[in-house]
Amino acid sequence: MTVDDASRVTITAIAREAGVSVPTVSRVLNGRSDVSPQTRERVEAILREHGYRRRTSRNRVAAGLIDLVFNDLDSPWAVEIIRGVEEVAHSTGIGTVVSAIHGQPASARQWLQNLRARATDGVIFVTSDLTPPLYAELRRLNIPLAVVDPAGVPGIDVPTIGATNWAGGLSATEHLLSLGHRRIGFIAGPKRLLCSRARLDGYGAGLAGAGLEIDPELIQQGDFYHESGCAGADALLALDRPPTAIFASSDQMAFGAYEAVRRRGLRVPDDISVVGFDDLPESRWTSPPLTTVRQPLAEMGLLAARTVLRMAQGEDIETPRFELATELVVRDSSAAPAGH
Missing domain, CATH: 3.40.50.2300 (Response regulator)
Structure with a gap:
């Protein structure tokens, strides 16, 4: 284990070197009795070797x-x-x-x-x-x-x-599939964010579970904001074979999709279903109220x-x-x- 100095040794690093779980190291540090003598001795030896010291309160919780x-x-x-x-x-x-x-x-x-x-x-x-x-x-x-x-x-x-972004993407996709949709458009969030990639992966897993492959033309890149949702939905609706449903990976993009649908003289959900992700407070007040994945x-x-x-x-x-x-x-x- 390589560390810069003793103050930067972490409980996770100690656990890895000792070959035990983090909770086990914590029990040793707290003097708990539910650790075998051999394990305790091994953990304590590594703690001493690296000069591990618990974070102290020093001047903490003093700034307010x-x-x-x-x-x-x-x-x-x-x-x-x-x-x-x-x-x-x-x-x-x-x-x-x-x-x-x-x-x-x-x-x-x-x-x-x-x-x-x-x-x-x-x-x-x-x-x-x-x-x-x-x-x-x-x-x-x-x-x-x-x-x-x-x-x-x-x-x-x-x-x-x-949040369980992958599971949320999966549940939204499975919901649309259960209604009978097979061409489901997806408006993705920023690629740099792990949560965006997880929602896209959940969408793909939902399609795979129904025996469907991801169609690249049904995926539009967005940034979680209204404008990109509107632009992404408009591009999807302009396809020769437009989707029958759109899963936007944020509520704001779903609201933007509503506007794209309206501009084309179409209606949600009569002509196209829309699902969002977040469950922002206003999602229940849109017309129609938005089906979405609640993120806590x-x-x-x-x-x-x-x-x-x-x-x-x-x-x-x-x-x-x-x-x-x-x-x-x-x-x-x-x-x-x-x-x-």
Whole structure:
């Protein structure tokens, strides 16, 4: 095991070298009796060898602030995540600092400069690129960190919080297939995000389960926002053989698809079914109310806030990846294809 210094040795790395689970190392650290003497001796020897020391509270949970960092804030789902973080912040009597770095290195550097000038009890990144220099600096500052819907794979000791995106993509596709649809268009989210790729993979798995292959002309690239949903749906509807249903991998893109359908003088779901992903509050108020996959956005924010505060108090996080369940919510935008 290669480490830069003792302070950067993680409980996960210790477990890997000892050939045991992370919970077993945690039990040794906490003096639990439910560990065999041989295992305890092996783990303790590796802990001593690498000078492992638990995170201490030092000056933690003293700043009274959690930093919440988004790539952009112009989305209703950002509000839902903020709501979850705020619930934890309010209950513990601390504040929340919300920032947007807009995918710009200069913005990220400015944010980090501002962070160095003050204290924080933890940082939560949301669908933002956690670049190696940024990650290294946060580690150097010993700031607890969690990532919601990571763009890539963060450091092994960074807890990540997401949803069961693959299962959600699968359930939406299977729902449309069960109604009789066989040509199902898909509007994908940003390729750089793991959640986008997982939803696309779930869509493909649903088709495969019905003996269907992915048709590249039925897939349009979007960015989770209304405009790309409208453009993607318009391109799908312009095909010589248009789909009978569209699965948009965000509610906002599904709302954009509604507009494309309307502009062509068509109706949802009479002429084409539409399914989204998120279950934003407004999805039930659209006309017709949107069938969608519920992503527990507020709960994801809540769990991320609890996680960084636990780390700030010196606790080891035994599960590096949290995935909260998605759920298909069937409303009025999906129906059997016309003439079926």
